[in-house]
Every structure is written in structure tokens, then in C-alpha cells.
Amino acid sequence: MASSQPRPDEAPDAKASQEGTARLRPVPDTQEGNPPLTKRQLRRQARRADNAKAAGTLPPAAAPANRPKTKRELRREARQAKREAAKARAEADAEPVVVRPLAPAAKVRKRHWGLGLAFVLMVLAPVAAASWYLYTRAADQYASTLGFTVRSEEMTSASDLLGGLGSSLGSGASHDSDILYEYVRSQEMVRRIDQRLDLRAMYSRHHETDPLLSFDPEGSIEDLVDYWDRMLSISYDAGAGLLELRVLAFDPQEAQAIAEAIYDESLRTINALSAVAREDATRYAQLDLDQALERLKQAREALTAFRVENQIVDPSADIQGQMGLLNTLQGQLAGALIELDLLRDNTSETDPRLTQAQRRIEVIRARLEEERQKFGAEGSAPGGGSYATTISEFERLSVDREFAEQAYTAALSAYDAARAEADRQNRYLASYIQPTLAERSQFPQRELMIGIVALFGFLAWAIGSLVYYSLRDRN
Template structure:
């Protein structure tokens, strides 16, 4: 050992001087015959002994290689090469033959406790519930029969002869659709109560409760429970674009399913007729109110005109004015004749002639009368009841216009009312069935295969989720 350490301490010869580096010597020794090949394992030995033997042989081969590297180093090198880093020392030579590393043999897999727990959880969480659900569906679930029904709401839009009814028609069309109202009515508690009053739904749907509690109604259920069960047994589909409504009514006998579907159709038809009656009554009510207002307005106008005639004692101010104008014309003619006579007397008689005085008196009287008659048409005179003709004519014209307007309005309102009454005699909305209630011959519900598949799927998903959660928590420890 001392000689080996002494030889190791001497500097190695330089590669330029004909010497060899330790790495080249190691590569040469690996290529030479000094390397001891590993022996094959003896028959009968175990794998562990073979592994130990291979390890000992490899260590012995490394020691022999190290001894051969230190012996030929005789001449010192001028410079000692830098010591290789651990990575360079561990890096194998590219010229050396590559050999596969020897790994320890894998142990034989054995079932552990967690594997058995996972298997038992799959049995308890998936297989047993799925089996119980299958037994219930095929052994205890009662057959259900389907009755199909399809209908739509038809509306007759008759052209209206009056504007008010046309406005009402547009208002009705702009409101919510009758099919939407009917869709909500079929799922409402009101319809359930009406059908329940005609046919005891609680006894029909709770008949097989002892045998099939999952698909049956409890005997002592309230109206809210009956409504929830009704929405399960009456499946409704509605297309808003076309307005078609299709129903699938389920019951435990085909006759009961068809009877319930027929009752639904009858009650829906009554509801639509009620809506039509309300719309017609609204239209008639508006027309009737307008007619009453027109009648009242016409009465007031005629009463005002009658009161004016009673107060002024003038039936028609226009005719009275014509009479006054005729009287004024006559007075003016007489005044003109008297003026002519007066001029003749002045030229032919003396100044103290009594005929001149009489003529002058007649002229003065005619002029005073003409002035009074003219004042009746102006603001200073009084014609009747302290008013002049201008005021009387203005009041009479106002009352005449009010009466004419009231008469026209009454005529239009009466026409509207007659048209609304004629429209009320027609049914503008009605329920048209394009598919009458059918009578089933075989049971289609409950859909056992679909329900069983969904139960198995959800059980498997739930079990797999819980198992993944368990293993994720276990790996975190």
C-alpha cells in the first residue's frame, strides 16, 4: 500500500512527451484482457445471491483496473494535469462499450388493505344500489299508460266597421298570446282543482301507493303535492312560433288517461271562451259607455236650446231678424214719403200751415222709430229679455252648434254600439284540436331501461369522484 501511495504521488508524464494520461490508461485497460468478465449465475442460486455476486465481481474489477493504472507511471510529467471534476470523473468514455445497468428485480404485486376497501366501496356504492333500483323498476313499479292530445287556439279577425273596435282589436293582438295563457293554465292549481272536482285524482293516482310509492301519490297529500304530481304526470310541450300545444297524460289505466285528457281539453276550451266573452264584454262596455255619454250630451244641448227659446220668446232669431229688417225697411219707405210731402208743402203753402207741423211730427216719429229698431241690432238697444239681437244670435248659434255636434256624436256612438253588439254574437276565439285524446294499448312508462341506465351512470360517477378525492388526500400525506 505504501508503494502504491508513493507511486500515486509522483507526477504523471505529459502526453506530448510520449506518456499516457490516467484516463487513456483506463480506456486501454478496459480494452485489454486484464478485465475479468462477470460470471454467469450458478444454477440453484437465488436472485439475491446472484445480485450480490455480480456486485462483488464489479468491485473487484474496479480495484484491478486502479492497480494497473498506477504501475506504469515512471517518468514525472512537467505539469500535473488538472484534476477532473466529479462530473468528468463520472462521465463514461465514449469509446468504451455500453452495457445496460443491472437493476434489482421487481417484487411481486400483492393486494393491500386499501385495494380491498376500494372494491368493497364499489360494491356498496354502485353494484348494490343499482341492483336494488333494477329490482324495484322491474318488480314493483306499476305500468303507466299515455294519452296524447294536441290543440291550438284559433282566432277569427273580422274587419270592424268602426274605428273604436279596430283600436280594440289591435290592443288585443298586442297583448300576450292566448296560447301562452293556456300553457300556464294547464299547469296551474285552478285546472287541477277543476279536474279533481270532476274526477277524484287523489284516489286515481294513489291506488298503488303501497306497491309503488315512488311513482304514486300519497293518499293523504295536500293540493300542493297533487299539483307537483300533476306536473309529473301531465307533460306539456309548446311551440311559441306556431302556437301548437301537445299534451301527454299518464295514468295507471288507458281509460283514466284518456278521460283526464278529455277533461283538460274541455276546461281549456271553457277558459278560452271566457277570455272571448271578457273581450266582447269589454268592447260592448266601451261602446255602451260612449253611447250613454252621447245621449247625455244631446239631452243637455236640446234642453239648453229649449231654455233659450222659453227665455227669449224667440223660436228662431234668424226669422225674427228678418221680420225686424222688413219692419225697418217699411219705416224707411214711409219716412221717405213724408219727406217728399214735406218738401211739397213747403213750396206750396205758407209757413204757418198746420199741415207742415203734422208732416214734421210724422217725420220725427218715423226717425225715432227707425233709430230704435236699428239700436236693437247694435249694442245699445234691447231686443228681448234685456239682450240685443247680436247677443241673442251668438248664443243661439252656439246652442245650435252644440246640438248638431251632439246629434252627430250620438249617431256615431249608436252605430258603434250596434256593430259591437253584432260582433259579440260571434265567437272570436275557440280551441281547435288537431289530435283528439288517444287510447293506449301498451304501457310506455315508466321508462325502466333509461332510468336504470341513468342511476348506474350517476352512481359510477359519484363513486369514482369519491375515490379520486380519497387518493388525492392520501398522496398529500
């Protein structure tokens, strides 16, 4: 076709752009046997078209043979050319798409049925069995709560009371609370409460209908202790020494009675511990007191035997009497001598009064000599021995008695102090929660137990499934 020159009123740029873009569009000519353009050629043609459009220098195109195109047609062709150029660039940049064959439709296999059956057996069946037993066979259980602590009352002394500085302080005996914590759970406690309340009959009442949660009446004492641990819950605060117990039974009155029995047995135990501690604190003081008392008795018995043997109560008093007698005799002798001197001055030698005065002086002197000999080694006391020996023995016995009395007084004071110290450390059981009486059953916790069964069953099923599929994939 021959090309014609465009008219001035037409848009040569738009027309040239449309014609140039149409000439550069990558359309593979598969009908004539030409090979398709490569990606590189397509990208090169797209870049050329873009550059020509931007510079407005598209190559001249053949003019239409029939009529000139309008501006609207030229704009439409330009837009079409732009879309085709963008499509060509996209096709050039696109990677080849690999089309894989479609997966076959899923269907249920034997392993799926086995997995579902395992879920039924390991999860649904245990949950159903637990629900049936707990709601149809399990007997209601009632709880009684008890709380107490061990206290030690430290009393003030008399000096503190007079000074106004004393105060009564109670401190928790944590070690005694530890003892009670172990004692409440011991076989001795179970045996004592069983003898008092017949625990076997209480806990085995529903054994025929509820064999899993009740006690077997033919069980041993060890079995009863294990069941006691299940029915007894203890909360222990070691810092404050507080013990809080929860007792379960199949009747609210029985639960309260068991809690009261626990409190009574704990009180008896604390009193026994206090008695033992008091006895230990005063044991040595009591031994010293007994020895001092025995020594005092022996000293007094020896002094009594001495007095009976010597027929004298107090040798010192007897000696004082003897000394008084000597003083009297000496006074009489002095008077007799004075009287004799007067007679000699006033009478003659043949006066009978002079002879009588001399005789009287001789008698007084003889008596003085006899009394003085009693204090010598050859003298005789009322008991037959000498006064020196008697007085020496008496003084020895008196010293022994005084020493025994002082030792007894000291031992008695030490014993009183030990008893006072033991009383200051006296222990007692203080109850801060009296045994309660339940109005409704709170145990067994059916929903919680069913949930636990479901949880463990599901975990076992899930772990088993994961292990099975792991081994299957490995094989």
C-alpha cells in the first residue's frame, strides 16, 4: 500500500505512536512457521516502544487507505498499544509455570478408624465410666475443719511486776507443732481414734456400693492408716506454727466427732510433752534436794543420839551452869577467907569460931577443886566422859547439822527456781477454729475428677498417636 501524507488537523504524534506500537507488538507468527520470540527479544521490543513513545519519534506508518482516523480512535489505539506493551513486558518477566497433577480425593483408611477407636477407648470410655461411677455409686462425703496451734506462756517475774515492766508473752512452739503434725498422721493416732469412735465401721459403711472410695472392712491397720491419709488433709504453716485440718466422713456428725477426737488426742499429747519437759527441768534439782534432805536427817539423828547418850541437851548451857557454880564457890571462898581474917584479928587462937571458919574454907576449896577437875581430861561429864570430849563431839555434830541445813536450804531454793522456770515454759494447745459441722456435701469433687480423667486420657491418646505416626513416617 502507498503511504499518504497526513493532514495538518490530524494528530500525527498519536497516530504515529499507535502505528509504531502496533508494529512492535510481539505477536508470534505460528501460522507461517516463524519461531516465537525469546524473552530477551520481547524485552528489547518493549523498551524500544517505550523510548519511542517518550521521545515522540516513532517510525512512520502507512496511512489508512479509506479515511483518516479521528482523535478518539487514535486515543483508543494508543491505550490499546500501551496495554499490549505492558502485557508483553509481563510475559517476558514471568517465569515458566510448572503444572503438577492434582492430588486424589481423600478417603478414610484403616489407620483413621484405628485412631478414632483409640480415642473412644482411651478418652470417651474412661470419662463415661468415671461419670457413671461418681454420680451413681460414689457416696457423698462431708468435711469438718479444725485449726489449732501450740503456745508457750512465759510468765513475768516479781521484780518485773513491781517495776511495771513485765508482760505476758506467748510464743509459738514450732517444734511442738512439728511433733503434732507427724503425730496426727501416725498409726498411734489412728489406733486411738479407732478405739474411741470405731473408724473401721464409719469408713466401711458404703463399701458394698462404693468400693473405690470407701474402706475395706477386712483391711489391716496399715490399710486404715493409708485410708486415713486420704480422708485427712493437713495445712501446716511452719513459720507461725499453725495447723489446719480437714477431716472427711460419710456423715457430717461423724466428721465433726473425728475432728474433736483429733483435738483431744493432740491436747493429751501436748500435756504429756509439758509434763516430760517439766520433769526433765526439775529432775536434777529434785535429786540435789533429796540428797540434802537425807544428809540433814542423818545430822539431826546423830545429834539426837549424842544427847540421849550423854543425857545432856546442850553442853554449852551445862558448861555455863558449871562455870556459874565455880564462880559462886569462889565468891564463897573469898568471903570465908575474909571472915577468917576478921576472926583472927578479933579472937584468940582457941576460939571455936576460928576452927569452924577454917573448916569451912577447906570444904569450899575441896569443892572448887572437884568442880575444876570436871573440865580436865580426868574429869567426868554427866554422860561419863570428860567435858572437853563431850563439847568437842557436840560442836562437830552441830557443825554437821548447820552445814546440812544450809545445803538443804540451797537445794530447796534451786528446786523452786527450776519449778518456776518449768512453769514459765508451760505449753498449751490453743484452738483458733473449732470443729465445724457441714451442712452439704462437697466431696468427692465429681467435675474435677472427671476432668482429670479426661485430661490424662486425652494426653495418653495424643502421645500414643504422635508416636504411632512418627514410627509410620520413619518406616
